[in-house]
Amino acid sequence: MATDARFERINTVLDRRQMDLTVLMEHVNKPHNLSAIVRTADAVGVHDLHAIWHDQDLERSNFYSSGSNNWTRVHRQPDIDTAVDTLKQQGMQILATNLSDSAIDFREVDYTKPTAIILGTERFGISERALELADQHIVVPMMGMVQSLNVSVASALILYEAQRQRDIAGLYQHAQGVEAQEKQRLLFEGCH
Amino acid sequence: MATDARFERINTVLDRRQMDLTVLMEHVNKPHNLSAIVRTADAVGVHDLHAIWHDQDLERSNFYSSGSNNWTRVHRQPDIDTAVDTLKQQGMQILATNLSDSAIDFREVDYTKPTAIILGTERFGISERALELADQHIVVPMMGMVQSLNVSVASALILYEAQRQRDIAGLYQHAQGVEAQEKQRLLFEGCH
Ligand SMILES: C[S@@+](CC[C@H](N)C(=O)[O-])C[C@H]1O[C@@H](n2cnc3c(N)ncnc32)[C@H](O)[C@@H]1O
Ligand SMILES: C[S@@+](CC[C@H](N)C(=O)[O-])C[C@H]1O[C@@H](n2cnc3c(N)ncnc32)[C@H](O)[C@@H]1O
Structure with a gap:
């Protein structure tokens, strides 16, 4: 791509970024999952992601060298309390993904907030403490025998539901x- | 789970299976992607999947031993022409996922067919021949810098759109x- 066209492209993408939509990963470890989550985040206009990792967690170097996270920022958080506190101070509703009866269908949430x-x-899955701190528990309905979805799949379904709602609400035009x-x-x- | 309850559960799941909804994988190779696709298929009630593999493709043994494909069937197809022919004979519309301008938004398709x-x-990505044979090209819209989504993520978004439409149409009650x-x-x- 010519440099001018590429400059325009990057500009447009960055102007549409949804700075009030984010993901907090609690010890998501596998590089292929991290990479898929970051690619999806970029695709729906999420620019900032947050992650809590143990020091011994993963092959993170693999992930960092994959190149898929060049267009977003992954902020490392020390623990769940600090992370949620930071996000609440930014006025965010906190949704915990959880495979339980207390969770509501992910499509019922208003993601324009x-x-x-x-x-x-x-x-x-998610920690007890994260469940406690969240405003709402959400679940992607499953009608099969397997108990859970892959974490990058579950996050993509939720992020694209947010994208759908935000697109209708004009939030990409006025980002x-x-x-x-x-x-x-x-x-x-x-x-x- | 008590055997009776488990029996009931399996029965219900199998009765809701959507035998006229399927996925055809063209040389999808990575075990973690195969496993994520099969888990999602199970979750939306897809029972039969189809795959074309080269003999040298992957660590498929990893995938087969992961257990995630116990509740669905993956049918191996010799080539794309045979595969599409088989599916067309079952009266299916053939959708090719493709990152091009000829593709329509995946949410515009009627998946109750x-x-x-x-x-x-x-x-x-997909072969030229598959694009030729398909009735329609579909794409998941992306608003970021990265060029494509992970294949298990893209398939999940499409399958859950199918699940949403089929749920509204009552196709799980009358499967x-x-x-x-x-x-x-x-x-x-x-x-x-
Ligand atoms: C593989 S699941 C963890 C399964 C774990 N055995 C449990 O019971 O929570 C990993 C993560 O993927 C997400 N996830 C998977 N399936 C989901 C679903 N159906 N609804 C919402 N989130 C889901 C959640 O964030 C979950 O913590
Ligand atoms: C990683 S992509 C292949 C990228 C390849 N460079 C290309 O240009 O097609 C692998 C597969 O994921 C699916 N896929 C990825 N992103 C998609 C999107 N935005 N819309 C539809 N399908 C997508 C398609 O089935 C695609 O063939």
């Missing part, structure tokens, strides 16, 4: 977009 | 369900 979606670890400094950084890196 | 969704290989012989097999295996 500032929203953070908590995703659980592959093996054991806040990323702040000037981040924009400069990405335009510089993306066009050189 | 008998439907097969073709998914492309991780690296290169064909799996045939008697397959039902016996799964009830036997699942309760022993």
